[in-house]
Amino acid sequence: MSGPGRAAVVTGLGAWLPPRVVTNDDLAVHLDTSDEWIRTRTGIRRRHVIEPGEATGDLAVEAGRRALKSAGAETADVVVLATSTPDQPCPATAPAVAARLGMGAVAAFDVAAVCTGFVYALGAGAGLLASGFARSALVIGADTFSTILDPGDRTTRAIFGDGAGAVYLTAGDAAEPGALHGLSLGSDGEHSRLIEVRAGGSRQRSTGLSAEVADTYFTMQGRPVFARAVRHMAASVRTSAAESGWDLGDVDTFVLHQANARILAAVAAQLDVPAERFVSNIDRVGNTVAASIPLALADACHSGALVPGARVVLGGFGGGLTWGSAALVWPDLEVPQVRAAAWATS
Numbered sequence: 001m002s003g004p005g006r007a008a009v010v011t012g013l014g015a016w017l018p019p020r021v022v023t024n025d026d027l028a029v030h031l032d033t034s035d036e037w038i039r040t041r042t043g044i045r046r047r048h049v050i051e052p053g054e055a056t057g058d059l060a061v062e063a064g065r066r067a068l069k070s071a072g073a074e075t076a077d078v079v080v081l082a083t084s085t086p087d088q089p090c091p092a093t094a095p096a097v098a099a100r101l102g103m104g105a106v107a108a109f110d111v112a113a114v115c116t117g118f119v120y121a122l123g124a125g126a127g128l129l130a131s132g133f134a135r136s137a138l139v140i141g142a143d144t145f146s147t148i149l150d151p152g153d154r155t156t157r158a159i160f161g162d163g164a165g166a167v168y169l170t171a172g173d174a175a176e177p178g179a180l181h182g183l184s185l186g187s188d189g190e191h192s193r194l195i196e197v198r199a200g201g202s203r204q205r206s207t208g209l210s211a212e213v214a215d216t217y218f219t220m221q222g223r224p225v226f227a228r229a230v231r232h233m234a235a236s237v238r239t240s241a242a243e244s245g246w247d248l249g250d251v252d253t254f255v256l257h258q259a260n261a262r263i264l265a266a267v268a269a270q271l272d273v274p275a276e277r278f279v280s281n282i283d284r285v286g287n288t289v290a291a292s293i294p295l296a297l298a299d300a301c302h303s304g305a306l307v308p309g310a311r312v313v314l315g316g317f318g319g320g321l322t323w324g325s326a327a328l329v330w331p332d333l334e335v336p337q338v339r340a341a342a343w344a345t346s
């Protein structure tokens with residue numbers, strides 16, 4: 001943040017999941033997979049998915065409403081929505097979300113950084129507060145990857161789920177709990193093709209040819225993505241902690257993108273910190289892309305894994321490739337319940 005003592009402070013948190021639950025056994029009815037394979041390779045037991053006709057914006061509105069309530073606010077100066085599954089290719093989804101939340105003529109835009117989207121959106125929101133343009137920002141991460149997965153692809157169908165989460169940022173003092181610091185963002189476009197949807201953008205449409213169906217689905221090269229996720233999240237987290245003046249051992253709680261339980265374990269090992277300090281809700285929600293970090297924050301608040309005063313580092317990695325992290329001392333927040341079914345134990 002520019003200016004002595006100025007900071008973007010987290011003063012609200014909310015999250016939302018669609019009600020429909022898809023278990024590993026449900027997937028195994030139509031795909032050549034098993035609960036055992038998915039659990040042992042990913043840590044995932046189930047995920048939530050939207051119904052036909054629903055969209056990312058619907059989840060974003062619910063999460064945004066809860067973050068506003070948590071902050072005791074009715075509106076914000078800007079809405080930043082991180083998503084790679086907008087309601088339509090054009091326009092952005094954020095203005096409609098702001099309108100549905102009754103926020104009036106506020107600035108609103110989308111940010112696309114796939115699974116790192118929420119951290120990039122935090123950076124955009126914090127930057128607008130630092131510039132003096134805004135005094136408050138509603139930062140939402142929402143995705144419905146169920147809409148872009150190949151129904152016959154057992155790997156991606158096993159991993160991804162739908163959801164939304166949001167935080168409310170207020171301009172405040174760098175020394176107060178909730179103040180974001182140590183923001184670190186990066187990208188590697190040389191390897192953009194490791195995670196992609198080939199068709200639907202200008203490169204395909206400029207050919208004038210209709211897209212091959214297979215090219216309209218999300219694809220991912222699991223092994224090289226796994227290795228890079230571990231390397232880049234570990235490095236980014238190190239940077240955020242160091243820039244915050246913390247040793248890694250001083251960090252109480254790591255809230256990283258929930259891509260795969262084995263990735264979280266590998267990052268913990270690489271950083272040489274106990275895996276118990278890493279929040280995990282992937283078993284119940286899968287990889288919810290831009291919603292992953294705020295959903296994990298909300299879950300951790302409710303489970304008691306995240307308590308006021310804890311030193312927290314957030315971190316993400318995703319398509320682009322992109323990665324990012326930030327640090328904060330966790331503030332004392334009222335966090336509305338996420339849909340109860342999500343957190344029930346199976």
Ligand code: COA
Nearest residue numbers: 033034037041115154155158222223225226259260317318
């Ligand atoms: N059920 C059963 N078998 C499956 C399967 C599933 N759901 N998904 C893949 N397999 C099979 C593969 O087809 C492959 O079979 P083969 O050996 O006959 O070709 C075998 O399991 C091993 O595949 P591999 O990709 O080497 O497994 P893996 O241990 O690397 O696990 C991922 C695959 C995708 C779970 C893992 O690579 C991963 O999590 N990568 C990162 C993904 C991610 O986080 N993406 C988001 C980034 S933000």
